[in-house]
Amino acid sequence: MKKNIVKTEAIEFYAPRTEEHEFVRGKTGLVFCKNCNAVYYKKSWHHNLRHYKNLAENLAIKFLLCPACKMIKNKQFEGEIVILNIPDKFLKELVHLIEAFGRRAYARDSQHRLIEIKKDKRNLIVTSTENQLAKQLAKKIKDAFKKVEEKISYSPAPSDVVYIKLMFLSS
Numbered sequence: 001m002k003k004n005i006v007k008t009e010a011i012e013f014y015a016p017r018t019e020e021h022e023f024v025r026g027k028t029g030l031v032f033c034k035n036c037n038a039v040y041y042k043k044s045w046h047h048n049l050r051h052y053k054n055l056a057e058n059l060a061i062k063f064l065l066c067p068a069c070k071m072i073k074n075k076q077f078e079g080e081i082v083i084l085n086i087p088d089k090f091l092k093e094l095v096h097l098i099e100a101f102g103r104r105a106y107a108r109d110s111q112h113r114l115i116e117i118k119k120d121k122r123n124l125i126v127t128s129t130e131n132q133l134a135k136q137l138a139k140k141i142k143d144a145f146k147k148v149e150e151k152i153s154y155s156p157a158p159s160d161v162v163y164i165k166l167m168f169l170s171s
């Protein structure tokens, strides 16, 4: 997975993913991501061509950035979790949980990615390509560590970026 530096203060809210809709119109074409292995067919992005059945056809082939790579390149994200006040004894386990979650999410869907896990003193900042991914990860962290308080906020419409703050409560 590619790691990019994401600066929260430099977010530009991105336009709807019109390119994706363009792909849908072309019935039999294939789109390969120029950056990762993702390939677009049957109306969604896949890790490879394993389930593609019509390889013998004369296909229109395009090379573009997949939405996830494009988002990362443009230093955008759809989910951000800021985890504060992490007790030293939990840090290693927490990072492990986050990395494992990221690997599983990407294995399930080529567009579901944790972009970066950034450490800053006793805090972590995690960014993701999907807002649902951030919400699921936040829930996992709360379930695993119990004494964690959560605050969720959204960027104004039409963008749907979710910002989650998790705070470890001192016992």
Ligand SMILES: [Zn+2]
Binding pocket: 033, 034, 035, 036, 037, 038, 065, 066, 067, 068, 069, 070
């Ligand atoms: Zn890609």
